[in-house]
Amino acid sequence: MTTTSGSSIISALGAGSGVDFIKLAADISAATFAAKRDQLTARKSTLEAQISAVSQLRGAITGLASALGDRVRTGDLAARPQLANPAVAQVTVPAGLSPSGNFSLEVTQLAQSQTLLSRPLASAADLVGQGTLTLRFGTIASTTTGGATTTTFTPDGAQAAIDITVTDTDTLASLATKITSASNGAVTAYVATGTGGAQLVMKGREGAASGFVLEATGQGGGAAAGDLEYFGWSPAGDTGLLRQTARDATFRIDTVEMTSPTNRVTGLPGGFALNLTATNTGAPTTLSFGNNTAAVSGVMNDFVSALNDIVGQLNDLAAPVGGELGNDPGARELRRDLAGLAGRVVMPGATGTEPRTLGDLGLAVNRDGTFRLDTARLNRSLETNPEAVAAMFTVGINGVFSTMDRFARENSLITDPGSLGGSLKRYETQMASSDDRLARIAEEQEALRLRLTRDFTASERRVAASQSTLQFLRQQVDIWSARDR
Structure with a gap:
């Protein structure tokens, strides 16, 4: 006391x-x-029991929308590409996109990078001579006239030249490091020692415009070992050191000629991408997109189960007798929204027989407020409009995910006194x-x-x-x- x-x-x-x-x-x-x-x-x-009950229901519907978003973003519900000749390319579809149709693909040339060797030295530890080594980027092309082949270099004005300062202590090995570092990877260099001695191996990036020449300014000792000018190179003076010329990939989609500086090609019809791996000149292959009907049926079954779980929680928490939310306006509004869920418009732009609502995907409501999957209606949509069904499982402003995301947000708004969010704020x-x-x-x-x-x-x-x-x-x-x- x-x-x-x-x-x-x-x-x-x-x-x-x-x-x-x-x-x-x-x-x-x-x-x-x-x-x-x-x-x-x-x-x-x-109040504590009511707050817990409202939070439980809000978490359930928000969790369902989030789970749908995760499932859509994995891309396993989108149309699956099928390439008749899989050796030619790998096809990918970014999450949220649903390309459709059939295409012919003919790859006539793969993109490649320039590979250039330097003149040899006795070892990687030999000094290279001091001065300035300049990398210039552009296109290296060969033309043949009257049996004579001429190789030329055309500078690319969009790419600045790179000057590399070489000191009197630089070796072949340290020069390789400086080339890679100064060009920020535009040219990677390393030393390879073979039967002819130690040489720089220099590789550019893919694409015709990524070719390069080396301009060397040394101490005036001429193009001899020990002077930096020994490492200068241009197509006109090539003596077999150019082992591979940079070039673009060339291919045809439905006979339309296209080019790409890399073998990774994006921006194709419907948003799909190609990673070109081989040529098939004169033998076009077929690319088609088939809908993953099994995955769509699976996700709709999971969707129905999750909705029934929410209905079960709602029936317990909002029971007229003994329920924490027995007379709660937010719970009543959620019940009304669930009852009308099958009629929610998923694709407002759908025309004709294209699926438009969740009901068109087989979602049906029983008399007791629970849900069931009308497999016959879902299968009919999958058979008659497979591409339209696939389009409903994307991350765009329309679709199953965006519909459920809006559903969850509407029932969670704290500014709406008639929603679960409004009830939570009030309690x-x-x-x-x-x-x-x-x-x-x-x-x-x-x-x-x-x-x-x-x-x-x-x-x-x-x-x-x-x-x-x-x-x-x-x-x-x-x-x-x-x-x-």
Whole structure:
């Protein structure tokens, strides 16, 4: 028990009524506010249960939308490419896209990078001579006239030349490192030691415009080992050091001639991409896209199961008797939204017999509010409009994922008092208000206890004074009585 000035005084007096006024003050103050405090505590318990129930339902519908998004983004629901000659290319479809149709593909040339060797030195540790080595990028092309072949270099004005400073301590090995570093990988160089000695092997990037020449400015010692000019190279003076010329890939899609600086080709019809791996000149292969009907059926079955799980939670939490959300407007709105889910428009631009709603994908509602999968309707859509069905499983502004994402957001808006989000905000506000009221009650109770303690202390003083006076009078009476005897 807390010791107050009043209790200390009473103890010091050593007398009083014999009543524990300190405990009495605490008991009276607690009893005064007990009903309000118990009522608020019970209300808080109810609010906590309601907040938990609303959060559970919001989490369930948000989790379903998120899971659908993850499934769509993996790309296993999109149309699958099939290439009659898989050796020619690898076909990929970015997540969220659904290309369709059949295409012919003929690859006449693969993209490649320039490979250039340097003149040899005895070892990788030999000095190369100081000066400046300049890399210039452009196109190297060969033309044949009258039996004579001429190789020329045409600079690419969009690519700046790169100057590499070479010191008198640089070796063939350190020069390779400087070339790779200074060009930021546009030309990678390393030293290979073969039967003819140590040579730089320099490789550019794929594409005709990624060819390069080397201009060397040394100390004027001529093109001899030990002077940097020894490493200069141009097509006109090539002596077999150019082992591979940079070039673009060339191919035909439905006989339309196309080029690409790399073998990785993007921006093709429907968004699919190709990684060209071989040529098939004169023998075009067929590329087609088939819908993954098994995956679509599987995800719709999972979707129905997840919705029924939400319905089960809603039935328990919003039961008229005993449910935490038995009379909650957000729960009622969710129930209405679920009842109309099969009719939700997924593809507003659908025409004719193309699937338009979730019901067209087989989603059906039973009389008791649960869901079932109408496989006959789903299969009919898959058979008659497979491409349109595949388009419904993308990450665009329309589709199954975006529809459920909007569904989850609508039911989670805290600005809408009729949604689960609005209910959550209301319960949290009431919880905060209850906490404030309990805090005020605690303050008022403590103030009452202190006031009662002061009053009881004053009363105890008066009782003690009266008892002292009474005791004195008794003693005097006894003295007077003894004298009269």
